[in-house]
Amino acid sequence: MPKVYITRREVFSAAHRLFNPDWNDEKNEDVFGKCNNYYGHGHNYTLEVVVTGEPNPETGYLLDLKILKKIIRENVISKIDHKHLNFDVEFLKGKNPTAENIAIGIWNELKGKIPSGKLYSVKIYETENNYAEYKGE
Numbered sequence: 001m002p003k004v005y006i007t008r009r010e011v012f013s014a015a016h017r018l019f020n021p022d023w024n025d026e027k028n029e030d031v032f033g034k035c036n037n038y039y040g041h042g043h044n045y046t047l048e049v050v051v052t053g054e055p056n057p058e059t060g061y062l063l064d065l066k067i068l069k070k071i072i073r074e075n076v077i078s079k080i081d082h083k084h085l086n087f088d089v090e091f092l093k094g095k096n097p098t099a100e101n102i103a104i105g106i107w108n109e110l111k112g113k114i115p116s117g118k119l120y121s122v123k124i125y126e127t128e129n130n131y132a133e134y135k136g137e
Contacts, residue, residue, distance in 0.1 A: 005052045005120060008068045012081035014089075015042040016097040040084060045102075046125040047076070049110065053117030062117045075109045099124050099132035107134050 017040040018032040028036045035041065049072055055062050083089050085097035091105045107122045125131040 002054070003052060004055055004062050005050050006062050006065065006068070006117070007048050007050045008065055008072055010047045010049075010069075010072050010077055011044060012047065012077055013042060013044050014080055014083050014085050015040040016085035017041070018096055018098060020096060040086065043126050046131075047072070047106065048121075048123040048125075049106075050120040050123070051114055051117040052120040056116070063114065067115065071110065071113050075113055076106050079109070080106075099126045099130065100134070103132045103134040107136055111136070 017037060018035040019028045020031070023031070049068065051063055051068060053062050079091065080089055085092050085102070089097075089105075091109055092101065095101045095105065103122045103124045106124065107119070110119055110122070119136065121133055121135045123131055123133040
């Protein structure tokens, strides 16, 4: 049976501040620029979760997308939407909430929770033009 890839897209809004607490203000400003605003700034993020595997010959589904939607909303969106990523999101505690670290954190929240197929990638769009993708490597 051929391998397929299915994708579920979700959106959420969140605030964050990019900074390294081990650096002084000047270095944080030089490296992170306006993303280092003390009070943070927000984004309307787009999340894409891709699952891969072989479709079930009886249903034609790899995984019913309604099930994937529920898994993503329960394990990620409910924890991250309208939150400050530096303070409110347990799976990002102690991490600089870059798009890269958000993608890794979301992967870890979903790992082992996909009932059929295999988690292939997590892609997080911070803006229309900027995104990070993690494939569990």
